[in-house]
Amino acid sequence: MSLYLFQILNGVGLGMIYFLMGVGLTIIFGMMNFVNFAHGAFYALGAYACYVVMSITGSFWAGLVLAPICIGILALGIEKVLVRRLYAVDHSIQILITIGVMMMIREGTLLIWGTVPKSIRVPELLAGIVAFDDFVYPVYRLFIVGVTALIGIGLWLLLEKTRFGMVIRAGSERPHMVALLGINIDKLFSMTFIGGVALAGVAGALIAPIRGVDAFMGVEALGIAFVVVVIGGMGSFSGALIGGLIVGLVQSFTSGFWPAGTNVMIYSVMALIIMFRPNGLLGRA
């Protein structure tokens, strides 16, 4: 029994990280019709930023807070210089250009930090385990579940209950309407892009103590984020949540009986789902 609980908790933790990845991708696409293949690279950068801040200040907390801010500032620059010109162009061109960005980021990180993976130590407060009867679980993993759930709820409130969120949702359904509402589209787009990318940065920083930090974590996460979005349905907040949790749980349970096969399993589940529901679980036809 406790083994299942262990795997469920692990799966939910991973799933929430994937949700953060997927939801950024999905909001940016839904709002701005922009396909960001560099999303995984920003996730990797988030982990590196956390590593750097931590090695300077010695505080994981500082790393966790500053990493998304750093990534957000970088995203601001990239949006102003590059992304802004791409909203109107064909998706395949967006994809190729953001792959160029992804490549520059990946090679840049290799240039600065080399090929040897970095590791991040969990702060004292989160380092231990919790025990209920005979069930023990690492505190840090619970912390991930908690933090991501908070971010998820915050995001949901932001999207559902505020004017800003209303505009974003309206924008992802009818972009030209938003323009008619007299809203500054440029500013809205750039905020959405920064927000979506910063979420990837948070995800990277959160996973860093568990997974370690290296330049190739980006590609890995990009593939997974796509699976999340394909399963859940593009442009849908709850789709990203469900997709993320499914992927996380599949990964966690598979690693129980077939550790080497987790990735194969994830992609096979995706193939199965699109066979029966080509639009994803919550996607519109």
Added chain:
Amino acid sequence: MSSSLLSVINLTKKYGDFYANTDVNLNVKEGSIHGVIGPNGAGKTTLFNSLAGSTKPSSGKIIFDGQNIEHLEQYDRPILGIGRSFQVTSLFPDLTALENLRLASQAQEPARGFVFWHGITRKGFGQRRALHMLHRLGLDKQAQTPIKALSHGQQRILEVGMALMSEPSLLLLDEPTSGMGVDDIPQMINLLKQLREECTILLIEHNIRLVTEVCDQVTVLQAGKVISEGTPLEVSQDEKVKTAYLGEGI
């Protein structure tokens, strides 16, 4: 009773909870020009989409030439004899006028499209018929012009020409004159009058003068339902139709 080429029976199309067509019934007599009118958003294009197979109806039957066709795929229908033009011009923008028509003709022999081992011969693969159609549409000079370089009026004419390449027995025309200048419209009316000799036409049109001039029968849709049917004269005197169009300024 003179035979119906097309019968639509209780056709309903839902988008989510929204009914774009509700229990539409329609009979189109062979050899007639049948108008479909109604205010914007009445569900006219949606009806055409079901007839042409680009969407599947939620329920109801479509009988064409004695055969149930609602389950058939879109690509099967031109070969059966249903040609369709679009309200918003939908051509291959970088290809020439000739190539657009040739492709539409080539499609009528499905196996030919998979010939990959030699080039397109000068006369085969629909080339000859496409040249013929260009001549008929009065676009000989534009044969080698890419679509995007044609005028809007020329594109509208070609839009109808594309639907004709399958030599349809039923032609679905969705607002063929939409966006056309007053000067170009007579050309379209002439084309329609010529076509009446060749095939049955179902015509969505906003231009009421045109409808009165060419249609034998008219069906009026409003909010997804048929509200009136008859000759153009009968329909124009129907109170329900007048109310439906109130505020549309007719």
Added chain:
Amino acid sequence: MQNTTPFKTYAMGLIAFVILLPLLIHSQVLATEILIFAMAAIGCNLLLGYSGLLSFGQSLFFGGGAYAASILSINFDVSLLTVIGFTLIVGIALAVLVGFFSIRRQGIYFVMITLAFGQLGYYAAFLAEDFTGGEDGLLDVPRVALKLPFLPDVHFDTDISFYILTSVLFVLSVMLMQLVVNSPFGSVLQAIRQNENRAEAIGYRVKLYKIAIFAFSGAITALSGALYALMLNFAPLSNIDIEISETILFMCVLGGLGSIFGSIVGAAVFLLASDFLSELWPRWMLILGFLVILVMLYARGGLWASLMIMLERAKEILGIKEKHNV
């Protein structure tokens, strides 16, 4: 647009190209590599440039071809033709499978699904150690001989003989693809790329056409992967890595979408630049990423088309000057 260069002229040009290439760059191995990747880039261009399908599944076809050829060559006493035949079958089968799933969706979903399949292939190859050697790859892949009835076996153990083999397959497959893109089938692909909905409305079974072009792309890409494994005598796991898809895509884009000749240029430029730059600076891909962004922003026709445009401009300017002089 239809290519109007007569078929024979085109063939002569290709033959001249494969004869001159090793003389110009003084390395038979590099020349072989250029031809191999040109074939892969053409495979990518068939999908992206001619049919509007951006596929990240290319690594699966490339790696699949490499494994297929290697497994057969290592374990069985077969002729080269058998190896090639088997490679093509594997490539086509993989492509039809990926095509079948991915074309259920259009646009960005399509791209993501092909990418997911590419990843699936990578992890599957990683797991299937008994067949693929897992992380180590397959070592000591022999270049099997061409066995013909009544004739002595032909071996390809030297660089030059392997270059000749590659050239023959290159010329044959490029000619075939040239035929394909200018055929009635190719014209339907153009139509689908420009307006999928209309193509279906006038009677084309769009999905079938997409699967068919996937099959062509899978075949030529698998063949190039097989040749690459035979060239290296080695089939590493990295052959099926997502980065191979990226590399192939970049060659295709650099050369120019919708141009078979462009893909050859793209592969050559990419490999020559990487040969030159990677010795100077291991992180040269940083520059490549930048270059791809520039090409996509300012020169979407690709390098070759841009060069031609620049030549035209230069001529115009010179022409004007001449007139002034008169």
